[in-house]
Amino acid sequence: MNRISGNKTVGVIDYSSKDHYRTKVFPSPFYSRQEPLNHLKEWGRWADYLSPRAYTSADMEYFACRNACAVFDLTPMTKYRISGADALAYLNRLVTRDVEKIKPGRVGYTVWCADDGRVVDDGTIFHLRENRYRLCSQERHLDWLLTNAMGFDVAVEDETHEVAALALQGPTSCAVLKKMGLGDIESMKPFDIRFFDLENTGLMISRTGFTGDLGYELWIEPQYAELLWDRLFEAGRLYGIQPMGDEALAMLRVEAGFIQANHEFLNANATVRSSHTRSPFELGLGWLVHFDKPNFNGRKALLEEKQRGHRYNLVKLDINGNKPATDSYVFTTGKKFAGTVTSATWSPSAKASIALATLKAPHGRPGEEFLVEIYYQKELKWSRVMARARVVEGVFFDPPRRRQTPPADF
Amino acid sequence: MTDMNNHVVVIGAGHNGLVCAAYLARAGRQVTVLEAAEQPGGAAITREFAPGFKVSAAAHLLYMLDENVRKELSLDTAGLSFSQQDMKTTALAEDGNHLVMSKDAVQGANISSEDQAAMKEYRRLMGRFARLLHRMNNRIPPRVGSGNRDDTIGLAKTALAIRMLGRKDMREFLRMAGINMYDILQEYFDNPLLKGALSMEGVLGAKLGPRSNNSVFCALHRMSGMQGTALPAGGMGTVSDALASAAQKLGVKIRTSAAVTKVLLQGDRVGGVELQDGERITAGTVVSSADPKTTFLNLVGAKNLEAGFVRKIHNYRSFGNAAKLHLALQGPPEFKALNQSQLGDRLLIAPDMDYVERAFNHVKYGEHSAQPVLEITIPSLYDDSLAPAGQHVLSAVVQYAPYQLKSDWHNGKPVFTGQVIDTLAKYAPGIRDQILHCELLTPVDIEKEFRISGGHWHHGELALDQFMMLRPVPRAAQYASPLNGLFMCGAGSHPGGGVMGSAGRNAARAILALESSEGQQP
Numbered sequence: 001m002n003r004i005s006g007n008k009t010v011g012v013i014d015y016s017s018k019d020h021y022r023t024k025v026f027p028s029p030f031y032s033r034q035e036p037l038n039h040l041k042e043w044g045r046w047a048d049y050l051s052p053r054a055y056t057s058a059d060m061e062y063f064a065c066r067n068a069c070a071v072f073d074l075t076p077m078t079k080y081r082i083s084g085a086d087a088l089a090y091l092n093r094l095v096t097r098d099v100e101k102i103k104p105g106r107v108g109y110t111v112w113c114a115d116d117g118r119v120v121d122d123g124t125i126f127h128l129r130e131n132r133y134r135l136c137s138q139e140r141h142l143d144w145l146l147t148n149a150m151g152f153d154v155a156v157e158d159e160t161h162e163v164a165a166l167a168l169q170g171p172t173s174c175a176v177l178k179k180m181g182l183g184d185i186e187s188m189k190p191f192d193i194r195f196f197d198l199e200n201t202g203l204m205i206s207r208t209g210f211t212g213d214l215g216y217e218l219w220i221e222p223q224y225a226e227l228l229w230d231r232l233f234e235a236g237r238l239y240g241i242q243p244m245g246d247e248a249l250a251m252l253r254v255e256a257g258f259i260q261a262n263h264e265f266l267n268a269n270a271t272v273r274s275s276h277t278r279s280p281f282e283l284g285l286g287w288l289v290h291f292d293k294p295n296f297n298g299r300k301a302l303l304e305e306k307q308r309g310h311r312y313n314l315v316k317l318d319i320n321g322n323k324p325a326t327d328s329y330v331f332t333t334g335k336k337f338a339g340t341v342t343s344a345t346w347s348p349s350a351k352a353s354i355a356l357a358t359l360k361a362p363h364g365r366p367g368e369e370f371l372v373e374i375y376y377q378k379e380l381k382w383s384r385v386m387a388r389a390r391v392v393e394g395v396f397f398d399p400p401r402r403r404q405t406p407p408a409d410f
Numbered sequence: 411m412t413d414m415n416n417h418v419v420v421i422g423a424g425h426n427g428l429v430c431a432a433y434l435a436r437a438g439r440q441v442t443v444l445e446a447a448e449q450p451g452g453a454a455i456t457r458e459f460a461p462g463f464k465v466s467a468a469a470h471l472l473y474m475l476d477e478n479v480r481k482e483l484s485l486d487t488a489g490l491s492f493s494q495q496d497m498k499t500t501a502l503a504e505d506g507n508h509l510v511m512s513k514d515a516v517q518g519a520n521i522s523s524e525d526q527a528a529m530k531e532y533r534r535l536m537g538r539f540a541r542l543l544h545r546m547n548n549r550i551p552p553r554v555g556s557g558n559r560d561d562t563i564g565l566a567k568t569a570l571a572i573r574m575l576g577r578k579d580m581r582e583f584l585r586m587a588g589i590n591m592y593d594i595l596q597e598y599f600d601n602p603l604l605k606g607a608l609s610m611e612g613v614l615g616a617k618l619g620p621r622s623n624n625s626v627f628c629a630l631h632r633m634s635g636m637q638g639t640a641l642p643a644g645g646m647g648t649v650s651d652a653l654a655s656a657a658q659k660l661g662v663k664i665r666t667s668a669a670v671t672k673v674l675l676q677g678d679r680v681g682g683v684e685l686q687d688g689e690r691i692t693a694g695t696v697v698s699s700a701d702p703k704t705t706f707l708n709l710v711g712a713k714n715l716e717a718g719f720v721r722k723i724h725n726y727r728s729f730g731n732a733a734k735l736h737l738a739l740q741g742p743p744e745f746k747a748l749n750q751s752q753l754g755d756r757l758l759i760a761p762d763m764d765y766v767e768r769a770f771n772h773v774k775y776g777e778h779s780a781q782p783v784l785e786i787t788i789p790s791l792y793d794d795s796l797a798p799a800g801q802h803v804l805s806a807v808v809q810y811a812p813y814q815l816k817s818d819w820h821n822g823k824p825v826f827t828g829q830v831i832d833t834l835a836k837y838a839p840g841i842r843d844q845i846l847h848c849e850l851l852t853p854v855d856i857e858k859e860f861r862i863s864g865g866h867w868h869h870g871e872l873a874l875d876q877f878m879m880l881r882p883v884p885r886a887a888q889y890a891s892p893l894n895g896l897f898m899c900g901a902g903s904h905p906g907g908g909v910m911g912s913a914g915r916n917a918a919r920a921i922l923a924l925e926s927s928e929g930q931q932p
Contacts, residue, residue, distance in 0.1 A: 093716075094717070115718035116718075144717070147720070147721045150717075150721070151713050294675065294714075295678065295716070296716075297718070299716070300678070300716075300892060
């Protein structure tokens with residue numbers, strides 16, 4: 001384990017048990033259960049792990065999530081254990097939002113920046129107990145996190161491989177967990193954390209997710225991964241439970257309006273040109289920047305940016321027609337270049353072609369109209385359409401059950 | 411305008427701290443200098459190291475003192491005087507066939523007429539380059555890519571100054587500035603002793619051997635003071651005393667035995683400092699002449715800075731490699747074939763470039779040199795105040811002695827001291843019997859005595875990547891820091907180490923310019 005305590009690095013990364021130089025890609029601890037269900041045998045790669053792109057059909061998995069419930073393997077998500085007397089002070093310097101407001105047993109969404117105020121990544125902070133946190137993100141940041149540890153009494157450890165995790169998302173998710181015998185699950189509010197006993201094994205559940213729906217994330221030691229999967233699917237049999245892969249999740253998260261690293265922004269620490277990085281304001285995350293903290297990475301630059309104004313606006317576009325506007329240019333109605341689409345999908349729930357797009361400021365006012373240049377192919381013939389698009393406020397799909405406590409029973 | 415806002419605290423009464431304080435006081439600011447030691451001077455002091463024997467404890471030769479500082483602060487009337495100026499350098503040969511270099515001649519060691527002619531060209535060229543650096547020494551370094559008008563003009567001026575060298579010399583400058591003494595000296599000279607002595611100019615105080623790139627730059631930096639080598643009367647303490655008295659005359663308050671342990675913050679700007687005994691002193695502006703690591707990592711604290719900046723400061727190269735030897739001698743030392751008048755020269759033990767390079771090799775592996783290189787002065791020959799009548803002090807810079815010794819300095823010091831004396835005895839065979847007292851300051855001792863993190867006498871390596879707008883690191887290279895109201899004025903800022911005072915003078919100008927542009931101060 002790589003560990004830093006104050007200015008001292010203790011130990012080195014121990015991959016000996018991982019055999020990583022032979023395999024390079026690990027099967028998830030849920031692999032024995034995923035493999036027979038993965039009819040398409042299409043495996044993608046997420047960090048160190050094999051991750052199913054889809055088990056049967058992305059559309060069916062999407063509908064399972066919106067109408068019943070779906071299970072997504074979260075294990076590959078990067079997880080850092082942050083502990084020690086200075087854990088809170090450390091996180092408060094690292095991220096833009098005030099971590100003091102994330103009480104024990106709660107989760108908070110946040111972004112963190114480099115000194116120049118450009119986003120390194122977004123993710124969630126789990127306040128497990130006093131002086132003990134888990135930071136989850138898509139990208140790897142151990143070097144940056146250890147750099148941040150200089151001068152703090154804090155230990156930072158990569159626990160990605162030590163925690164297996166599943167997301168259970170969709171309207172019947174609460175009912176499934178109740179059926180599993182996890183008492184009082186319905187009283188959990190969004191962003192709550194609870195600890196349960198699953199056949200004498202510790203199971204942590206948080207009411208979180210990446211789908212914008214009612215849902216939970218379940219965290220367990222890898223050796224009990226299969227037990228968790230089996231109990232979940234037994235309980236969910238009559239509740240329409242389905243496994244879900246990356247492709248369905250991609251549709252769900254755009255509907256929910258969630259940004260993702262390498263789509264809406266690049267890790268500022270790994271990007272050469274500063275014009276290609278984004279500030280929290282440019283991602284619509286100004287609400288996560290708490291200037292009342294005296295010091296955090298990027299504070300000075302963000303204060304200046306707040307005065308000067310930012311360069312880009314991240315917007316949600318409702319686009320005419322049914323052709324997904326993947327990678328499209330966005331033009332003003334006067335056909336001047338205005339920006340690019342960063343994520344796009346057909347939204348089955350909103351019944352619309354939707355997209356997240358980065359537009360040059362000051363473009364992006366709600367209701368502002370644009371033209372989106374979409375190329376598509378029909379029987380090998382390429383066509384181009386300049387589809388009308390409109391900036392919408394709020395998310396494309398936002399069911400009340402997402403926040404409702406207790407959730408509806410089924 | 412409250413008093414607190416007008417009050418400036420300068421941390422450290424080293425020469426740069428005193429210079430900065432003096433200029434700020436001259437501009438009407440109320441300035442207090444806080445010095446941890448019992449006397450002002452920092453690493454430019456004269457102190458007793460054995461009963462009756464005094465020596466310049468760290469820096470022992472003055473060759474870079476900023477002439478603007480000397481003039482503007484009237485240091486000559488404040489007590490600055492010299493016991494020796496324009497000193498010659500004598501490169502010692504084990505067989506007694508020494509080489510003597512004066513301002514415009516080089517003699518001895520069977521030097522050829524070709525080498526003498528080459529020396530003229532070498533000095534002309536290096537002199538031109540040094541003058542170029544000299545002009546930059548007195549400028550606040552421009553920032554790159556800021557879009558600011560003054561920065562753009564500053565960059566243009568720098569580029570123009572290089573271009574004005576003319577096509578031929580400019581090409582030579584661009585070729586030579588980043589490379590190593592070994593290659594350049596091989597191009598110019600044959601005489602091994604001459605090359606050994608000249609190569610030492612590029613490695614003194616640095617973690618560099620003659621074959622290390624940046625050593626030409628280091629030599630140019632030493633030359634950029636454009637002053638001859640001099641011994642202040644009464645040792646380096648005289649320079650500091652003159653600066654202290656000039657500063658006091660301008661209204662600066664100097665408090666000694668007042669060690670600052672913390673820079674206090676009020677939100678995102680400084681509010682003052684805290685002393686070791688817990689006393690708090692409020693100030694709207696705090697200027698630190700301490701080295702960058704001490705300033706940011708100890709006094710401000712990494713927690714109060716952004717992580718990228720902390721990483722840069724952490725990676726700033728500032729481990730010292732030079733030790734200082736002080737000997738109390740019962741009589742004048744006798745070097746082989748060295749007459750009485752030559753004894754007072756700056757004496758070098760660097761017989762050839764490979765010797766220097768071999769001495770350096772050890773550093774790479776965390777060892778001290780087995781056969782060190784030395785820069786020796788015997789200041790008591792010119793100065794009765796330093797030693798009892800008839801007795802003498804020998805002061806020498808000794809390389810290489812890495813701060814991070816693989817064993818440790820507690821065990822390493824007696825071994826290294828023995829090797830240094832052995833080396834000296836090869837040139838002055840009787841010296842061992844003349845030694846009454848011996849003191850060797852390793853970088854660890856220098857760190858402790860002078861409170862310089864890493865014990866590097868220049869507050870960090872002088873190299874192209876730690877110079878001008880890169881010294882100590884970007885975002886802190888214009889004497890300002892990421893914290894509002896906190897400034898830097900020590901050798902860790904441009905133009906770096908050597909008893910110059912330019913960093914202190916530039917810092918004062920930067921502070922006054924910034925505050926007048928912000929309209930904070932009258």
